[in-house]
Amino acid sequence: xxxxxxxxxxxxxxxxxxxxxxxxxxxxxxxxxxxxxxxxxxxxxxxxxxxxxxxxxxxxxxxxxxxxxxxxxxxxxxxxxxxxxxxxxxxxxxxxxxxxxxxxxxxxxxxxxxxxxxxxxxxxxxxxxxxxxxxxxxxxxxxxxxxxxxxxxxxxxxxxxxxxxxxxxxxxxxxxxxxxxxxxxxxxxxxxxxxxxxxxxxxxxxxxxxxxxxxxxxxxxxxxxxxxxxxxxxxxxxxxxxxxxxxxxxxxxxxxxxxxxxxxxxxxxxxxxxxxxxxxxxxxxxxxxxxxxxxxxxxxxxxxxxxxxxxxxxxxxxxxxxxxxxxxxxxxxxxxxxxxxxxxxxxxxxxxxxxxxxxxxxxxxxxxxxxxxxxxxxxxxxxxxxxxxxxxxxxxxxxxxxxxxxxxxxxxxxxxxxxxxxxxxxxxxxxxxxxxxxxxxxxxxxxxxxxxxxxxxxxxxxxxxxxxxxxxxxxxxxxxxxxxxxxxxxxxxxxxxxxxxxxxxxxxxxxxxxxxxxxxxxxxxxxxxxxxxxxxxxxxxxxxxxxxxxxxxxxxxxxxxxxxxxxxxxxxxxxxxxxxxxxxx
Amino acid sequence: xxxxxxxxxxxxxxxxxxxxxxxxxxxxxxxxxxxxxxxxxxxxxxxxxxxxxxxxxxxxxxxxxxxxxxxxxxxxxxxxxxxxxxxxxxxxxxxxxxxxxxxxxxxxxxxxxxxxxxxxxxxxxxxxxxxxxxxxxxxxxxxxxxxxxxxxxxxxxxxxxxxxxxxxxxxxxxxxxxxxxxxxxxxxxxx
Numbered sequence: 001x002x003x004x005x006x007x008x009x010x011x012x013x014x015x016x017x018x019x020x021x022x023x024x025x026x027x028x029x030x031x032x033x034x035x036x037x038x039x040x041x042x043x044x045x046x047x048x049x050x051x052x053x054x055x056x057x058x059x060x061x062x063x064x065x066x067x068x069x070x071x072x073x074x075x076x077x078x079x080x081x082x083x084x085x086x087x088x089x090x091x092x093x094x095x096x097x098x099x100x101x102x103x104x105x106x107x108x109x110x111x112x113x114x115x116x117x118x119x120x121x122x123x124x125x126x127x128x129x130x131x132x133x134x135x136x137x138x139x140x141x142x143x144x145x146x147x148x149x150x151x152x153x154x155x156x157x158x159x160x161x162x163x164x165x166x167x168x169x170x171x172x173x174x175x176x177x178x179x180x181x182x183x184x185x186x187x188x189x190x191x192x193x194x195x196x197x198x199x200x201x202x203x204x205x206x207x208x209x210x211x212x213x214x215x216x217x218x219x220x221x222x223x224x225x226x227x228x229x230x231x232x233x234x235x236x237x238x239x240x241x242x243x244x245x246x247x248x249x250x251x252x253x254x255x256x257x258x259x260x261x262x263x264x265x266x267x268x269x270x271x272x273x274x275x276x277x278x279x280x281x282x283x284x285x286x287x288x289x290x291x292x293x294x295x296x297x298x299x300x301x302x303x304x305x306x307x308x309x310x311x312x313x314x315x316x317x318x319x320x321x322x323x324x325x326x327x328x329x330x331x332x333x334x335x336x337x338x339x340x341x342x343x344x345x346x347x348x349x350x351x352x353x354x355x356x357x358x359x360x361x362x363x364x365x366x367x368x369x370x371x372x373x374x375x376x377x378x379x380x381x382x383x384x385x386x387x388x389x390x391x392x393x394x395x396x397x398x399x400x401x402x403x404x405x406x407x408x409x410x411x412x413x414x415x416x417x418x419x420x421x422x423x424x425x426x427x428x429x430x431x432x433x434x435x436x437x438x439x440x441x442x443x444x445x446x447x448x449x450x451x452x453x454x455x456x457x458x459x460x461x462x463x464x465x466x467x468x469x470x471x472x473x474x475x476x477x478x479x480x481x482x483x484x485x486x487x488x489x490x491x492x493x494x495x496x497x498x499x500x501x502x503x504x505x506x507x508x509x510x511x512x513x514x515x516x517x518x519x520x521x522x523x524x525x526x527x528x529x530x531x532x533x534x535x536x537x538x539x540x541x542x543x544x545x546x547x548x549x550x551x552x553x554x555x556x557x558x559x560x561x562x563x564x565x566x567x568x569x570x571x572x573x574x575x576x577x578x579x580x581x582x583x584x585x
Numbered sequence: 586x587x588x589x590x591x592x593x594x595x596x597x598x599x600x601x602x603x604x605x606x607x608x609x610x611x612x613x614x615x616x617x618x619x620x621x622x623x624x625x626x627x628x629x630x631x632x633x634x635x636x637x638x639x640x641x642x643x644x645x646x647x648x649x650x651x652x653x654x655x656x657x658x659x660x661x662x663x664x665x666x667x668x669x670x671x672x673x674x675x676x677x678x679x680x681x682x683x684x685x686x687x688x689x690x691x692x693x694x695x696x697x698x699x700x701x702x703x704x705x706x707x708x709x710x711x712x713x714x715x716x717x718x719x720x721x722x723x724x725x726x727x728x729x730x731x732x733x734x735x736x737x738x739x740x741x742x743x744x745x746x747x748x749x750x751x752x753x754x755x756x757x758x759x760x761x762x763x764x765x766x767x768x769x770x771x772x773x774x775x776x
Contacts, residue, residue: 132647165647166606166619166620239645243645319648319650323650330652339666342631342633345688379688379694547692551691552691552692553693
């Protein structure tokens, strides 16, 4: 059957067709839809993991049972899951074990643009890179076979434009895989030094076999063309290159680690000039240049190999960037206009707004975290000072206090979302209590993992499939970590929010505020839009400090106005207005 | 046939992504290869949103190269200007008559370029200004703006109107099929 699928949907479909049994993953753009789509197949056990490390470990456990297992994550998720990945690289895979990493060149929704192909090289496991949705499906299937054939985890590496582009895909049917069962094998499965030393020998042997396999691997494909220009490329870069250099010869690599050295050398020798076209880092280029192969007496290295001397390392590659890099982009006949930027903003009625308004008003230092609420750093809320990584808010606040003393703690607050707190905030909080810190953490409990498109989490009482699950309540959890001073507040109540923050920062020990109010996009309990009574409005602009997309200022009338299409009637602005000018009249 | 490139732009929440899906699926239903690309995540929170749709005999890159868009279908006046460099020489603009105020303008730090459509007109000849909201409301719901705009686009492309209607009927809520048909026709009759 032909379907129009995104890369993520196609990976899910491919894994399903391959008979995958167990899937565990934490959401993260641009990977999220892989898990969401796998959750729709009733033949698969699929779950939302608390974080990427947990997801990878659950999948590893399933592989021990001889089941086919998959975990997926965004690029930085693999930093969290790196520890078990490296051990599993030694242990191998009894049941096919696939790790999907969706990298984000251009940082559309991420904090960095790391190239996770290096993880494959460092962990010494194979890396597969599909170049469109059809290949996503085929390589997801193939990854399980490779994993079992070579007794290794397989890294299936996607990028934003693979994950979130759609293409026509020919689908197949599911081939059931019955878990082969658990067999005790301590020499294989326990990574004590004595075992691991032997495992490392096997890992090196495995790499050699994989490199040999890559020489005849059908997806490492030579597409003959004009011999003047040979292009070595992989993934989405292949598609861009085909548009800009349609007549060139191509070596399109799919198994990008380990590389097929002989095939590459032969290709290099068959063309007059070689371009290596890849996005971000020099992963292929440096390995190719390091080959230095001699084929029929001629050293490939002597040939000009052009890559990152022309193509930028920074930022997303696209056909325009590629054409510009080689001086092939014509200047646009249209002159650009000066425009105000349109960055994303917290939604109208977002419960985080009240907390950030209060933090800004109190002029506190705010260590932030990863989620929609990172937008609290935007003007006019301006209520964030640092963002490092998932869970990094609580610990950064603690470090500030340890460096500058308890006075700093009185001016500092950590903010962290509910899902992020479950992900990796708990350990930081335990550290804070254990090491006698003074500090305040606000858990922005909006009852959902919002940023990635509303996934359930351990606090919501629902599974990936929407079935009932035990609720991990935040308050007893926080108290059991040893936090004595815990306050529960409604962040839409500005007075209560401000009072709670003041109380917390003046408390001598560790304080936690749980600001509980559901994401406005899940409950959708919209009330009628408010209106500004122009007779009452004095144009003081206090309401504009909320940064609500529904509120703007009429410069002619010198009055605030509310857009009835955007306003959802949360009334936070009304509670702030000194003249009670906002109402339902 | 040369690959047809359509860039759709607007603001998160306006229905840009669904419109892109419908264009690509209509092209596929008409026997073409098609690709489509967009970005999810943070951009959806009221930010500037863009979707690339390409169809033809065989499509490579899912992204349109600057200077190669045959049509820019813009859901918001100012956003048109942000992506103007994508339009090919002699390409066509369809602009929805709507302004969505960004935060920097709402807080008074920046000005909305009120004459933006006039300034675009000085540079581009082939422009269709479409009163999307007005036509959508006449068809029965303000939410059908994207279907109105698809109607306006359909007139510029060589895909059979019946295929468009078939895909739209499949992709919109069952109760709104008739309303969306009307909205499509009202857009199609714009010139």
